[in-house]
Structures are given as C-alpha cells and as structure tokens.
Amino acid sequence: MSDFHELIKSFPKTRDYVRDFFVYGFKTRNDFKEKSPRTYDNERRRLESWLAPYVRKDYAPGGSSISLAIDSSLLDTNPLFRVWKTKSFTDNDIVLHFLILDLLQDGRPRTLGEITDSLLTQYEALFDIQTVRRKCNAYEKEGLLIKTKSGKTVLFSLDNSLARWLGSNRQVLDACSFFQMAGHFGIIGNELSQQFDHENRSFRVKHSFFVHTLEDEILLELLNAMNQHKAVRMDLRSSRHGTVSTAECVPLQIFISTRSGRRFLCGYLRMSRRFSCFRLDALKHVALLETAEDYGPLLDKLTQNRPSLWGVSFQGGGGRRLESLSMTLQVIEPGEGYIVDRLKREGRGGSVTKVGEHVYRYETHAFDCNEMLPWVRTFTGRILSLECSSKLVEQRFYRDLQTMYRMYDI
Known part of the structure; x- marks a missing residue:
C-alpha cells in the first residue's frame, strides 16, 4: 500500500471533495460512491491537515461525517486558500526553486550555462542544463523571472519590481x-x-462565500476567453446525476447571486441558437476554441435581453419568448403600504396597479417565471389569485399551496 501524501497532483478532484465537505457535510464515508473508500480517506486526511481548526466530526448511525464550520465574519482571511497552496513536486523541483531564486537575488542577468555552473560551484548541486532551462522557462511564464536577449544570448534575471x-x-x-x-x-x-x-x-x-474560491481557476480561463472573444468547450458535471457532458458556447458575462454568492457563466449556444447559464461549480474543465467574430453583436443582444431575466434562466417558453405572470394581492391600507413598496422595489420592473379597495395587481414578463416562485411565496396569505402564461408554473404554485394546507391541517 502506498503511503499517504498531503500534497496533491489533481486539483479538480480535491476541489470536489472540499466542496462536498463544506456544503454537504452530512455525508458519511459510505455516501461517497463515485470514488473508492481509500480515495475518500486520503482526501479526508488532507482536509484535516489543511483545515484542522475548522473541521467538525459528527456521529450518526451510518458512520461519522466530516464537515467544515467556518464563520466568515470572524476570520481575517479565507482558510480555503490553503488548498491552492498544496501541490506535489519532486526533489529536484523544490531544490531548484530555492537555489535559482537565491542565486539571482543580486539582480544580475545570467545565461543558462552560468546558472548551471553557479549551482555547482556555489551550492554543490549538479543539474543538467536542460533541466535548468525547463525550470527557468516555466518561471518566466509565471512571472518570477525576466527573459531577455542580448544578440543570440538568452539571459534570465529575477523580477523584483513588485x-x-x-x-x-x-x-x-x-x-x-x-x-x-x-x-x-x-x-x-x-x-x-x-x-x-x-x-x-x-x-x-x-x-x-469562502467556498467559491475553489472555482477561481475555471473563472480565470473564462475571463481569458472573454477578453480574447473566443468560444470555449466545457466539461460539465451534473450535481443531480453525477454524469459529465460537454458543451460549446461563446462566453459573454459572469452572473453572481447576491444571496448565495453562486457564480454563473452566461454564454451563447450556437447549436440551439440561444443564451444559457452554467454554474461555475459544475464546470470541470474549460478549453479555448476559435475566435467568435460576432462576439460584439452577441453581447449587445444579451444586454437587450437581460432586463427580462428574473434570475439566470432563459429556459421558459422554450427560451425564445417571454412568459407573463399576474398576481393579485390584498393589501390593507394604510397600515400595509410597505407591501406595495416591496412590490415596486423587488418586482424587477414589473407594474403595480391598484385595481380595487385594498387590492393590487402585480404584472411582469420574464424568460422563466418558474424562478419567481420563491419570491411569490413570500406573499402567501395575501395572494388572491395568480395567473401565468406557463400553466406548469401556475399548477406548481397551487400544488405547493395544497401541500402546505395538508401539512398544517388547513
């Protein structure tokens, strides 16, 4: 059996486990069915090593469950940053890292041959020049070193400007x-x-929302694609079924929920010729494709459609037409004038009309009225009627009411 190592090689796998422990902390060892129990044990031990002060263990009939208890209002930094700072490396990697940076501290540019010779003479460390070249080129890409040319000679120096x-x-x-x-x-x-x-x-x-730092690697790739006006190919994992699928789109904007902090990519799907949104925590991998020549017009079209979005869904009405919703409420005036204020303030552009004594009607149009139901339910007890062009939304609302009536014996 191989020994346990705290360092990681595959960040996506670790990201999924950290998210599961953080969001779904009630899971036990037997609930992680996609990976082997041994993999679960390794990831759990890594988590306990990185985030020991915040790990909570609960005991249940099905076994113990690990979760993360983090109060963001009490902390001066995000503990999940520690996950980004742990990566596997070889002995040569770590030795070269410190020796090259220490050698170049004086600011004097050196050739690869000079660096290799100095490693031997000053530190008694023998390395092949090709190994040193790969390391220096990698650090130049990461911004640690500056690569310049003097004629045909390539020089490396430490970038200390920052x-x-x-x-x-x-x-x-x-x-x-x-x-x-x-x-x-x-x-x-x-x-x-x-x-x-x-x-x-x-x-x-x-x-x-500390947990969303785990998506920053994906977010960076998407922002790069937007900056270059390129399409992307994405691997998506279904949170409901656990299956992985592939989609291609032109990424246009990032939407962020002010309530949950959850982030979404809004892109244009050429296959179905419509806009769609994808949760960033469902994206496993992003690859850049060809340049989208119509990027500007697509972004303008999205800007025109955004006022008709209630949340992030374009799916209602097949994604090609708006749905309408009308809600009639009883508002006892003047003491409940704040209800009318709420309708105007939170109604996202919908109209509020007084249609009778103590009766108001709220009307709006949106791509997917199903997204409105959580907000609509906050007016339960005042709603006299609700009508929607999507009968499925209307039926769901009244079905939920009947379920509530049965629960409370009404």
Missing part, C-alpha cells in the same frame, strides 16, 4: 488585505500579504 514597490508602499498591503476578502481571486492578495508578513487587522466581511 517586491520593491510593495516594500516602499506599505499602505498597498492594506489594499491586498482588503482584496483577499473581496471574493474573486482573493488568493492573489493573500499571497502578497503573506510574502511580506502582513496580517489583515482591518477588514472583516459579514457575508463572504
């Missing part, structure tokens, strides 16, 4: 502290703060 700038602008580190709590790519602010031993003593976020 360190010098941050070192002379300590107030910028406060901005980094704020940025790490902002929600998107906060790991960057966290890394910069830690490199300069700067602690966040100023900022706390009452409602922060």
Whole structure:
C-alpha cells in the first residue's frame, strides 16, 4: 500500500471533495460512491491537515461525517486558500526553486550555462542544463523571472519590481488585505500579504462565500476567453446525476447571486441558437476554441435581453419568448403600504396597479417565471389569485399551496 501524501497532483478532484465537505457535510464515508473508500480517506486526511481548526466530526448511525464550520465574519482571511497552496513536486523541483531564486537575488542577468555552473560551484548541486532551462522557462511564464536577449544570448534575471514597490508602499498591503476578502481571486492578495508578513487587522466581511474560491481557476480561463472573444468547450458535471457532458458556447458575462454568492457563466449556444447559464461549480474543465467574430453583436443582444431575466434562466417558453405572470394581492391600507413598496422595489420592473379597495395587481414578463416562485411565496396569505402564461408554473404554485394546507391541517 502506498503511503499517504498531503500534497496533491489533481486539483479538480480535491476541489470536489472540499466542496462536498463544506456544503454537504452530512455525508458519511459510505455516501461517497463515485470514488473508492481509500480515495475518500486520503482526501479526508488532507482536509484535516489543511483545515484542522475548522473541521467538525459528527456521529450518526451510518458512520461519522466530516464537515467544515467556518464563520466568515470572524476570520481575517479565507482558510480555503490553503488548498491552492498544496501541490506535489519532486526533489529536484523544490531544490531548484530555492537555489535559482537565491542565486539571482543580486539582480544580475545570467545565461543558462552560468546558472548551471553557479549551482555547482556555489551550492554543490549538479543539474543538467536542460533541466535548468525547463525550470527557468516555466518561471518566466509565471512571472518570477525576466527573459531577455542580448544578440543570440538568452539571459534570465529575477523580477523584483513588485517586491520593491510593495516594500516602499506599505499602505498597498492594506489594499491586498482588503482584496483577499473581496471574493474573486482573493488568493492573489493573500499571497502578497503573506510574502511580506502582513496580517489583515482591518477588514472583516459579514457575508463572504469562502467556498467559491475553489472555482477561481475555471473563472480565470473564462475571463481569458472573454477578453480574447473566443468560444470555449466545457466539461460539465451534473450535481443531480453525477454524469459529465460537454458543451460549446461563446462566453459573454459572469452572473453572481447576491444571496448565495453562486457564480454563473452566461454564454451563447450556437447549436440551439440561444443564451444559457452554467454554474461555475459544475464546470470541470474549460478549453479555448476559435475566435467568435460576432462576439460584439452577441453581447449587445444579451444586454437587450437581460432586463427580462428574473434570475439566470432563459429556459421558459422554450427560451425564445417571454412568459407573463399576474398576481393579485390584498393589501390593507394604510397600515400595509410597505407591501406595495416591496412590490415596486423587488418586482424587477414589473407594474403595480391598484385595481380595487385594498387590492393590487402585480404584472411582469420574464424568460422563466418558474424562478419567481420563491419570491411569490413570500406573499402567501395575501395572494388572491395568480395567473401565468406557463400553466406548469401556475399548477406548481397551487400544488405547493395544497401541500402546505395538508401539512398544517388547513
């Protein structure tokens, strides 16, 4: 049996387990059926190693379940950033990392031959020049080294510009502290703060959605595609069935729920010639495709359609026509005028009309009125009637009411 290693090679697999432990903490070992029990044990031990102060173990008849108990309002950083900082490496990887960076600290550019010779003479470390070349080229792509040419000679030097700038602008580190709590790519602010031993003593976020940092790798690829106006191919995992499918679209915008923090990609599907939204936590992999020549017109069309979105769904009416909803309510005036204010404030452009004494009608059009039902139910007890062009929405509303009546013996 192989030994357990805290370091990881496949981040997507670890991301799924961390999300399951964080969101679905009631699962026991037997509930993870897609992977072997041994895989579950390894991921659980990694989680306990990274996030020990926040791990909670509950006992149930089916076995113990692991969950994460994190109160964002009490923390100065996102504990899940630790997941990004753990990656497998070889002995040569870690040795070369420190030796090359230490060698180039003086700021003097060197050729690959000079770097290889200096590693041997100064550190007694013998490496093949091809190994050093691969490492230096990789670090140049990541922004750690600067690659320049003097004639035919290639020189590498350490890029210390950011360190010098941050070192002379300590107030910028406060901005980094704020940025790490902002929600998107906060790991960057966290890394910069830690490199300069700067602690966040100023900022706390009452409602922060820590778990969504696990999607930042996917989000970065999507933003790159948008910036380059390219289509993408995505691997999507169904949260309901666990199956993986493939879809191609032109990514246009990222939508973010103010209630749950959940992020969605809104893109255009050429096969079905309509817009659609995909949850970022359902995307497993993103690959860039060809440039979308009609990117601008598609974005303009989405901008025109957005006022008719209630949430993120374009599916109602087949995605090609709007649905209408009309809700009649009883509002006892003047004491319940706040109900009318709510309709106007939260109705997202719908009309509010007084049709009788203590009776108001709210009317709106949307792509998918099914998304409105959670909001509509908040007016239960005041609703006199509800009509919708989608009879399925209407039937669901009245069916839910009947279920509630049976539950409470009404």
